[in-house]
Structure formats: structure tokens, C-alpha cells
Amino acid sequence: MATVGLESKTFEKFPDIVGRDDDVNYLNHEHSVASWLITLDHKRIGLLYLVTITLMFLLGGALAGAIRLELLTPKGDFLAADTYNKAFTAHGIIMLFFFLIPSIPAVLGNFVLPLMIGAKDVAFPRLNLLSYYLYFAGSVIALTALLLGGVDTGWTFYTPFSSTYSNSYVVVMASGLFVVGFSSILTGLNFIITVHRMRCPGLTWFRLPLFIWAIYATSVVQLLGTPVIAVTLGLLGVERVLGVGIFDPRLGGDPILFQHLFWFYSHPAVYIMILPSLGVTSEVIATFSRKNVFGYHIIAFSSIAIAVFGFIVWAHHMFTTGMSPYAAMVFSLLTFSVAIPSGIKVFSWLATMYGGSISFDTPMIYAFGFLGLFTIGGLTGLFLSTLGTDIHLHDTYFIVAHFHYIMVGGAIMGYMAGIHFWWPKMTGRLYSEFWGKLSAGITFIGFNFTFFPQFILGYLGMPRRYYEYPDEFQVLNVFSTAGASILAIGYLMPLFYMIHSFFFGEKASSNPYGGSTLDWTNTTSPPSPHNFEKTPVVTEEPYHFHGKEAAVVSH
Amino acid sequence: MSAIKETEQDHGQHHHHKDLAHHFDTLEQQHDANTLGMWAFLLTEVLFFGGLFAAYTIYRYKYSAVFEEASNHLDIKLGAINTVILILSSLTMALAVRCSQTGSSLWTGRWLLITIGFGLMFLGVKYFEWKHDYHIHLMPGKDWSGKDWWHWQYAKQAKEMEAHSKGAEHSYPDRNTVPPDNDPKFGVKGIQESQQARLFFLLYFCMTSLHALHMLVGFVLIGIIAYFAYQGAYSPEYYSPVENIGLYWHFVDIVWIFLFPLLYLLGAHMGH
Numbered sequence: 029m030a031t032v033g034l035e036s037k038t039f040e041k042f043p044d045i046v047g048r049d050d051d052v053n054y055l056n057h058e059h060s061v062a063s064w065l066i067t068l069d070h071k072r073i074g075l076l077y078l079v080t081i082t083l084m085f086l087l088g089g090a091l092a093g094a095i096r097l098e099l100l101t102p103k104g105d106f107l108a109a110d111t112y113n114k115a116f117t118a119h120g121i122i123m124l125f126f127f128l129i130p131s132i133p134a135v136l137g138n139f140v141l142p143l144m145i146g147a148k149d150v151a152f153p154r155l156n157l158l159s160y161y162l163y164f165a166g167s168v169i170a171l172t173a174l175l176l177g178g179v180d181t182g183w184t185f186y187t188p189f190s191s192t193y194s195n196s197y198v199v200v201m202a203s204g205l206f207v208v209g210f211s212s213i214l215t216g217l218n219f220i221i222t223v224h225r226m227r228c229p230g231l232t233w234f235r236l237p238l239f240i241w242a243i244y245a246t247s248v249v250q251l252l253g254t255p256v257i258a259v260t261l262g263l264l265g266v267e268r269v270l271g272v273g274i275f276d277p278r279l280g281g282d283p284i285l286f287q288h289l290f291w292f293y294s295h296p297a298v299y300i301m302i303l304p305s306l307g308v309t310s311e312v313i314a315t316f317s318r319k320n321v322f323g324y325h326i327i328a329f330s331s332i333a334i335a336v337f338g339f340i341v342w343a344h345h346m347f348t349t350g351m352s353p354y355a356a357m358v359f360s361l362l363t364f365s366v367a368i369p370s371g372i373k374v375f376s377w378l379a380t381m382y383g384g385s386i387s388f389d390t391p392m393i394y395a396f397g398f399l400g401l402f403t404i405g406g407l408t409g410l411f412l413s414t415l416g417t418d419i420h421l422h423d424t425y426f427i428v429a430h431f432h433y434i435m436v437g438g439a440i441m442g443y444m445a446g447i448h449f450w451w452p453k454m455t456g457r458l459y460s461e462f463w464g465k466l467s468a469g470i471t472f473i474g475f476n477f478t479f480f481p482q483f484i485l486g487y488l489g490m491p492r493r494y495y496e497y498p499d500e501f502q503v504l505n506v507f508s509t510a511g512a513s514i515l516a517i518g519y520l521m522p523l524f525y526m527i528h529s530f531f532f533g534e535k536a537s538s539n540p541y542g543g544s545t546l547d548w549t550n551t552t553s554p555p556s557p558h559n560f561e562k563t564p565v566v567t568e569e570p571y572h573f574h575g576k577e578a579a580v581v582s583h
Numbered sequence: 584m585s586a587i588k589e590t591e592q593d594h595g596q597h598h599h600h601k602d603l604a605h606h607f608d609t610l611e612q613q614h615d616a617n618t619l620g621m622w623a624f625l626l627t628e629v630l631f632f633g634g635l636f637a638a639y640t641i642y643r644y645k646y647s648a649v650f651e652e653a654s655n656h657l658d659i660k661l662g663a664i665n666t667v668i669l670i671l672s673s674l675t676m677a678l679a680v681r682c683s684q685t686g687s688s689l690w691t692g693r694w695l696l697i698t699i700g701f702g703l704m705f706l707g708v709k710y711f712e713w714k715h716d717y718h719i720h721l722m723p724g725k726d727w728s729g730k731d732w733w734h735w736q737y738a739k740q741a742k743e744m745e746a747h748s749k750g751a752e753h754s755y756p757d758r759n760t761v762p763p764d765n766d767p768k769f770g771v772k773g774i775q776e777s778q779q780a781r782l783f784f785l786l787y788f789c790m791t792s793l794h795a796l797h798m799l800v801g802f803v804l805i806g807i808i809a810y811f812a813y814q815g816a817y818s819p820e821y822y823s824p825v826e827n828i829g830l831y832w833h834f835v836d837i838v839w840i841f842l843f844p845l846l847y848l849l850g851a852h853m854g855h
Contacts, residue, residue, distance in 0.1 A: 147606065148605065148606040149605075149606035150606075151606075151616045151620065152616075152620060153604075153606065213627050217620060217623045217624060217627065218620075220619075220623055221616050221619050221620045221623060224616075224619055225612060225615050225616040225619060226606075226607075226612075226616070251623060251626060251627050252626065252627070252630055253630075254627075255627045255628070255630040255631035255633070255634070256630050256631070256633065256634045258631060258634075259631050259632070259633075259634035259635055260634055263634070263635075263638070263789070266785075266789060270723070270724040270725060271724065271725040272723050272724065272727075272781065272782075272785050273778065273781070273782070274638065274782060274785055274786075279778050279781070279782075280646070280775065280778030280779050280781065280782050281782065282641065282642075282645070285638060285641055288637075289634055289637065289638070558605075563608070
């Protein structure tokens with residue numbers, strides 16, 4: 029790398045212009061099917077993930093629809109008890125392992141991360157393609173398990189039911205998750221090395237955009253947590269196939285050991301889902317408030333803190349297993365402490381907006397939705413980390429509502445914000461702001477209609493995972509099912525206007541939202557095959573919106 | 584990051600070394616990325632084996648007496664021979680890495696092949712060990728029968744008694760002649776201990792076969808890299824594949840260094 033005067037304050041931003049039709053970009057420079065299916069370009073791999081996980085999301089969503097339809101009436105009249113078990117298991121597995129975990133890292137992370145740090149690609153492009161195909165293979169195996177007849181254990185695979193008694197396709201499903209787990213590990217590994225070794229000159233750690241910090245923290249969790257669930261599912265498979273009893277008390281094993289090993293991954297996995305959304309929100313709120321983020325360092329460190337705390341709170345899923353009360357108190361206390369970095373982020377975003385020049389574009393509306401829902405989800409988590417109330421609320425709809433507020437209200441809202449935010453960069457097209465804002469609004473309303481009643485249901489004592497319920501719970505369940513239909517409309521709308529935008533949308537300029545990071549300031553929309561014609565050199569912290577406050581070109 | 588100046592270094596203008604992938608700027612950056620990547624991968628591997636080590640620790644703590652007893656059924660001599668073989672293979676691997684750094688392609692390839700040779704010796708010993716374990720009914724699968732464990736203890740006591748009385752050679756009795764699982768002689772405690780011993784052997788087979796699986800993967804990778812080494816693909820400027828396979832191999836070695844005392848020496852250490 030030639031030495032460049034980093035002290036130079038020359039202001040040379042990329043011209044914010046609309047590209048010409050014959051400009052070479054990563055979408056049009058090659059057209060063959062092979063150029064997509066065996067591409068090493070991180071941007072194309074990101075799009076491959078986008079298409080695949082959207083299909084998985086639709087499947088998971090359809091299953092959610094079946095569950096809500098069954099719960100419309102107190103009696104089991106739409107699904108049989110066994111089918112219902114299989115439906116919620118499949119819904120959980122698909123949404124968690126095949127949609128939420130890869131959603132932001134694999135789609136937006138793949139697309140944006142090298143652009144944001146001024147790199148031509150991720151550190152290991154071939155490994156990146158392998159990750160995608162491992163994900164694809166894992167999905168095929170999991171879908172095979174569903175087509176063979178499904179799994180009825182719940183997504184948690186608790187032993188000894190899953191290892192000894194269940195007559196469903198547990199081993200096939202576990203193999204699918206094993207394979208998709210390696211996809212997640214390799215993506216995380218790739219991103220960690222990319223952030224460490226591929227940053228362009230001048231891009232020091234504290235000049236990194238906050239999205240990068242969030243993706244980095246996520247990747248560390250993926251790298252350290254996922255192998256544990258892989259080996260645990262491996263042992264579960266061994267136990268089922270060989271009839272041995274590592275988790276079966278009848279054979280000397282300990283089912284609680286399974287829960288510990290399972291949650292050692294699966295709790296941090298929650299942070300794999302939510303941390304990237306926190307990163308997206310930081311970007312969106314800074315950009316649409318035209319203001320430097322409040323407390324850059326502390327937001328960056330809180331991402332790392334959440335990743336670290338995420339590893340030492342797993343046993344709060346097991347307060348009712350009869351574990352040592354002293355251990356439970358420690359885990360309860362540690363769980364409370366997760367609220368600190370989460371709260372810091374929320375307050376920092378509010379402070380960022382304060383005095384900012386806020387514009388209400390679609391990504392920002394989604395980010396607002398995220399703020400509200402994530403806060404409710406986080407605060408209800410405190411009810412559950414309190415030992416006494418957890419005994420009452422454990423395994424009720426309160427839990428279901430709580431984690432949907434985090435994972436759907438938080439993670440998916442963040443994902444939608446990110447997709448809308450980077451869509452012009454990914455496709456070079458603008459989408460309809462009207463339909464965008466409408467879908468954000470409908471999603472927010474539909475979401476609250478669906479899941480808020482479930483808090484009350486849970487508090488009143490309706491247990492999760494039952495296909496029928498006492499008559500007095502019907503009103504709230506009807507609310508919830510009605511809300512789910514509204515939510516479904518909110519989620520289906522982008523499918524139409526985004527596809528329309530991809531083919532017919534107005535052309536986007538290189539920086540339509542006035543973003544301040546390299547992906548906006550130094551690449552065309554869509555980016556050229558190698559991202560940057562010249563390696564950029566960074567001389568400043570991110571989120572300095574010099575003179576752009578007034579001159580923002582927004583749709 | 585608005586104040587941005589671009590370097591004169593254009594992607595196309597820059598002359599690339601033949602071993603430099605397009606997305607890296609310098610060989611040094613590429614080398615650092617590869618090495619860090621391998622270390623991160625090994626970290627994942629530590630956690631992967633970590634699940635098994637955690638399970639081992641829990642059951643070792645819960646069922647310590649039976650685990651110590653069960654440990655004595657493994658062959659310390661074969662385990663020790665394998666430990667030496669594996670350490671030697673680490674030495675030859677280190678020599679291969681050294682040769683690649685000094686530019687001796689021929690010896691890089693040779694040392695790599697010798698490493699595979701030691702690895703094969705290890706698995707050969709392991710094969711005979713597992714075969715023996717199978718013959719004395721230590722397989723924890725569906726075939727496991729509590730009476731084998733009980734009988735084993737009985738036979739061992741008999742053997743010790745015979746050794747004291749300088750009696751005739753003792754062989755393991757036919758498993759079909761021993762009493763059934765529900766025989767009162769066997770007892771509830773006997774059944775429980777049999778299940779606990781079964782857990783020990785389950786962990787033993789899971790851990791050693793996962794380790795062996797890693798060696799098999801290693802053979803393939805070392806073989807590929809040895810081929811490229813003979814082709815002269817590595818030079819003092821570019822040797823990170825050899826170095827990384829070396830890291831991987833040393834990791835596999837280290838896992839065994841932990842497995843050997845935990846599985847084989849446990850009983851001997853506890854004075855049985």
C-alpha cells in the first residue's frame with residue numbers, strides 16, 4: 029500500500045450521481061447462471077442468501093398462519109394435536125435457524141461489510157460461497173425432514189423426549205441443523221478476519237461504522253457458540269441411533285446436561301439475531317437524523333458487552349428445572365445486567381435523534397418500530413429474569429410474546445429497516461416510499477395486535493405449545509389471530525413493491541439518503557464488481573454529515 | 584467518513600504477485616488473514632470438542648468411582664505408544680513448515696508425507712485397540728449388556744485371585760453363560776454402575792472417533808498440500824497453507840494430549 033498523507037483533509041467525496049445504463053456493475057457484468065451460482069463476489073452471494081432466506085421466511089410464516097388459525101377457537105378443529113406439535117416445531121426451526129440467524133449477517137453483512145470497510149471482498153471468498161451452499165444443503169435436509177413427516181419435539185429438542193420417545197424425524201432434522209451450523213460458523217469466521225485484516229488505510233477500529241461493530245460482535249458469538257450446539261446435536265443423534273443414554277436418566281444420563289449445552293448456544297443465538305439489528309438501527313438513525321451518533325464508543329462497546337453477557341446467562345431458561353437456587357440467583361443477576369448495554373443503546377439513539385434533522389423515510393419508520401418493540405421486548409425480559417415471576421410465567425404465552433417482541437419486533441424490524449436502507453445500493457433502484465411507509469406502519473400495528481394479547485394470555489396462565497385452550501381465553505386469541513393476518517399483509521407487501529422496484533423502479537443515485545459511510549460515499553449504485561475503483565483512505569470518524577444536512581437528496 | 588482521499592493505487596495498475604488473491608493488497612496482508620483465519624477456526628474446534636469435554640467433566644464428577652474403574656479397561660500401553668507416535672508426527676510437521684519457510688520444496692513434501700505416515704500408524708494402533716474393545720464387549724451401543732460389565736469385574740477378581748495362586752491362564756467367559764440383567768446377584772447397584780461405565784465408554788468412543796475423524800480430514804489436506812509442495816508452489820514468500828495445516832495438525836495432537844490422561848491414565852492415577 030502506497031503511503032498516503034492521512035493528515036490530509038482534502039474533501040473528495042464520490043459524486044452523488046445516477047449512473048448510466050451502460051455502467052458496468054456487479055449485476056450486469058456477467059449474465060450466465062453459473063456466474064450467479066458459483067460466484068465468489070460477496071454482493072452476489074448476499075443476493076443468493078436474500079432469495080433463499082425469503083423463501084424460508086414465507087414457509088415459516090405460512091406455518092405461523094396455520095398455528096394462529098388453529099388457535100382461533102378453543103377446540104382443536106383445524107389441526108390435530110400431533111400436527112400442531114409438528115407445525116410449531118417447524119415454524120420455530122425454520123424461523124430461527126434458517127431465517128433469523130442468517131438474515132442480517134448473511135444478506136446485509138455479506139453485501140455491506142466489505143463496502144463499509146473499503147475492501148474488495150471478504151477475506152475468504154471461496155469459504156463464503158461454501159457457507160452459502162452449506163446453508164442451502166442444511167435447508168434441503170431440514171425440508172426433507174419436514175416432508176418425511178416432520179419433528180414434534182419443539183425447536184428445543186429437549187431430551188429424553190427427543191432422544192428416546194419421539195417417533196418423528198429428529199435425526200434428519202438435527203443433521204440439517206448441524207450442517208447449517210457450519211454455514212453460520214464459517215460466515216462468522218470470515219467476517220471476523222475481514223474486519224481485522226481487510227480495512228482500508230486510515231479506517232481504525234474507532235472509525236468503523238457501528239454496523240460493523242455489531243456484525244463483529246455477532247460473528248464472535250457465531251464462532252464460539254455454534255460448535256457447542258453442533259456437538260450437542262451430534263450427541264443427540266448418537267443417543268437416538270445407538271440407543272445409548274448420555275441424556276437419558278433411565279440409562280444413567282442427565283437430561284439437564286442437554287439443556288445446559290443447548291442453551292449455551294441457543295441463548296447467545298438470540299444475540300446473533302438481535303445484535304445485527306441493533307447495528308442497522310444505529311446506521312439508520314444516524315443517517316436519517318443527519319447527526320453524529322451520540323456516544324459512538326459506548327454503542328460500539330455495548331455491542332461487545334452484549335455478546336459477552338450473552339454467553340453467561342443461558343441458565344435463565346432453566347430456572348424451573350430444580351437447579352441450585354444460588355446458581356439461579358447468579359444467573360438472574362447476570363441476566364439483569366444485559367439490560368445495561370441494551371438500555372445504553374436505546375438512550376444513545378434517542379439522544380442522537382434529539383436536535384437532529386429527522387426525515388421520515390421508510391427505513392427510519394421501520395427503525396422507529398424497532399425502537400418501540402425492542403424496548404417492550406427487553407423490558408418484559410426483566411419480568412422473566414426475576415426468579416419469582418419466572419416461576420409463574422415460565423412456559424406460558426408471556427414467554428412467547430416476549431421473545432417474539434425481541435425476534436420479530438426487534439430482529440425482523442431491523443432486518444426490514446436494513447433491506448429498505450440498502451436496497452438502492454443493492455439494486456440501483458428506488459422503491460415506492462408510499463408503499464414502504466405503509467408496510468412499515470401495517471407491520472407495526474399488526475405486530476402489536478398479534479403479540480400484545482399474548483402477554484395477557486400468558487399472565488392469565490395460558491401455557492404455550494397446546495392446541496386447545498379454555499373458552500375464556502378465546503377473545504384474546506381472536507385478537508392475536510386477527511393481528512397475525514394484518515402482520516402477514518405488512519410482510520407480504522414489500523415482496524411486491526420491492527420486486528416491482530427491482531425491474532421498474534426509478535434509478536437511485538450513489539447516495540440517495542446522504543449516508544456518511546464508505547458504502548454510500550465511495551461506491552456507485554449498484555457497486556462495480558470490485559467495489560472501489562481506487563482504494564479509499566479514511567481520515568475521519570464516521571457520521572460526520574458535513575454540509576450535507578441541507579443538501580440531502582431523498583427520493 | 585466524508586473526508587476521503589483516494590490512493591493512486593488502482594486495482595488494475597498494481598502488479599500482483601502470482602500467489603496474491605485479487606482482493607488482497609499485499610502478500611503480508613494475505614498471510615496474516617490466512618493465519619488469523621486458521622486460529623479462529625481452531626477456536627471453533629476447541630468449543631466443538633469442548634461440548635464433549637464438558638459432558639466428560641460432569642459425568643466424571645458424578646460417577647467418579649466407576650469412571651476410574653472403567654478407565655482401567657483401556658490399554659495404557661497402546662495409548663502411550665500412540666501418544667509418542669503423535670508427538671513425533673508433530674515434530675515432522677514442524678519440520679515441514681520450517682522447510683517451506685526456507686524454500687526447500689522437496690523436503691516440505693517429504694516431511695508432510697512422513698507426517699501422514701505417523702498418522703496412519705496412530706490409526707493402525709487405534710484400530711487394533713478398538714477391535715480389542717469390541718471383543719471384550721466395551722461397545723456402549725444397543726448391544727451393551729449390564730451383565731458384561733458385571734462379569735468383567737467378576738472375571739478381573741478371578742484373574743487376580745488366580746494370579747495370587749499362580750493358577751492357569753484365565754480367559755473371559757462366554758457372555759451367554761453369565762446371569763441375566765435381572766439376576767438378584769447383579770443388584771440395582773450393579774445395573775446403575777453398569778450404565779455409568781457405559782457412559783464412560785460412550786464418551787471414550789465419541790471423543791476418540793471425533794479425534795480420528797479430524798486426523799482423516801488432516802490426511803486429505805496434508806496430502807493435497809504435499810502435492811503442491813512437490814510442484815514447488817510454496818516459497819519463503821508464500822507458505823501459509825503449509826503453516827496453517829501445521830497449526831491444524833498440532834491442534835489435533837493437543838486434543839490427544841488431553842484425551843490420553845483423561846481416558847487412559849485416570850484409573851492408574853487414582854491408584855487402582
